[in-house]
Amino acid sequence: MRIPRCGHISPKNVVRLAIFLLLQLLLLAVVLQLNQQVVQNTIQCDHHDNDLQTKNVPRQQLIAEDTGTGPLGYLRINSHVTDLSSLEISNMSTTQLLLTVHSYLDNADVICQRKIRMGRIDDGGWEVCDDPDVRPREPCIIYSFGINDDFSFDDDSARLYGCHIYSFDPSMVQSAIEYNRSSKVHFYRIGLGGTTLINNKQWLLFTLSDIRRKLGHQNATIDIIKMDIEGSEWGALPQMLRHGELEGVRQFYIEYHLTRDDRRYILPRLKAIQGLARAGFKKFYVHKNKITKTNIKGFPVYRTRCYEVHYLRR
Structure with missing residues (x-):
């Protein structure tokens, strides 16, 4: 978008600038959301690996018995x-x-x-x-x-x-x-x-x-x-x-x-x-x-x- 060199900006260009900034904010929000999903998936994979490592461990080794x-x-x-x-x-x-x-x-x-x-x-x-x-x-x-x-x-x-x-x-x-x-x-x-x-x-x-x-x-x-x-x-x-x-x-x-x-x-x-x-x-x-x-x-x-x-x- 071309902005006039002088201090005066026409109403039409103000609208265009606002739309441009809004689109930039929406794009930034989408990128942040995608990054958050990647992090969550990584954490879930780590938890799955831990499950694989412990699924064959007897329960009594994972949880101490409450002997009373x-x-x-x-x-x-x-x-x-x-x-x-x-x-x-x-x-x-x-x-x-x-x-x-x-x-x-x-x-x-x-x-x-x-x-x-x-x-x-x-x-x-x-x-x-x-x-x-x-x-x-x-x-x-x-x-x-x-x-x-x-x-x-x-x-x-x-x-x-x-x-x-x-x-x-x-x-x-x-x-x-x-x-x-x-x-x-x-x-x-x-x-x-x-x-x-x-x-x-x-x-x-x-x-x-x-x-x-x-x-x-x-x-x-x-x-x-x-x-x-x-x-x-x-x-x-x-x-x-x-x-x-x-x-x-x-x-x-x-x-x-x-x-x-x-x-x-x-x-x-x-x-x-x-x-x-x-x-x-x-x-x-x-x-x-x-x-x-x-x-x-x-x-x-x-x-x-x-x-x-x-x-x-x-």
């Missing part, structure tokens, strides 16, 4: 219920060991969508996870340790899943040393232990390795192992883990017996339980024996001395 106060606060601080496999339990105090074993065993850490109880509704039955990725399919093998004259779990599992069930119990001294209860349920009057021997009750105990060798199952897949052997699990379980005898086992059921509270007793037993976690087994169901309820120092409610724990491995 009182007896429950003390329990939350001094016990663990998840990720037992990564803990250095040898460094725990006796109190922490005791509270952890009674907290960890009482809580499931994986979901089974469909549980079906094989055997009696009360003591003697066990929950089988019937999810497609872990359910037994013919031809299948189940080892059942600890019968006490109750074959209900064994009979139901053979009838409904078509598995061959190998049932073991050295205490059934009135039974034949070995016999076929049915075409698919086979009984042996031997027990499971950490060493193959004859104990002070004159019971014949085999390691799992020797049982598999005896039955010709060294290379066979054992789909389910059930153990209710009245405290002998603490000798048998470390041997099974040490020799890789649980490879291929999809479900593992065990009754843990905890009869003492001192460190010398609890530490090796919690290590055996930790060994199962490190082998990939996760708890999908837990049942507490109500008959053996007890008070545990530091626990604000009753505990049990016997936990029936059902594991699966996917």
Whole structure:
């Protein structure tokens, strides 16, 4: 736009100048708005990057747990219920060991969508996870340790899943040393232990390795192992883990017996339980024996001395 050199500006040129200045202001506003959007997009990208970096971090690492106060606060601080496999339990105090074993065993850490109880509704039955990725399919093998004259779990599992069930119990001294209860349920009057021997009750105990060798199952897949052997699990379980005898086992059921509270007793037993976690087994169901309820120092409610724990491995 041409502006006259003299001091006088015509009304027409005043209008033109005003329009020109207004357009300049509008253009400046548009540029500022675009710059602001670029900055916001950059910030959003940074936030997205942070989300990518933290999305796989466990929630408990991102947000500190509010443990609260009182007896429950003390329990939350001094016990663990998840990720037992990564803990250095040898460094725990006796109190922490005791509270952890009674907290960890009482809580499931994986979901089974469909549980079906094989055997009696009360003591003697066990929950089988019937999810497609872990359910037994013919031809299948189940080892059942600890019968006490109750074959209900064994009979139901053979009838409904078509598995061959190998049932073991050295205490059934009135039974034949070995016999076929049915075409698919086979009984042996031997027990499971950490060493193959004859104990002070004159019971014949085999390691799992020797049982598999005896039955010709060294290379066979054992789909389910059930153990209710009245405290002998603490000798048998470390041997099974040490020799890789649980490879291929999809479900593992065990009754843990905890009869003492001192460190010398609890530490090796919690290590055996930790060994199962490190082998990939996760708890999908837990049942507490109500008959053996007890008070545990530091626990604000009753505990049990016997936990029936059902594991699966996917």
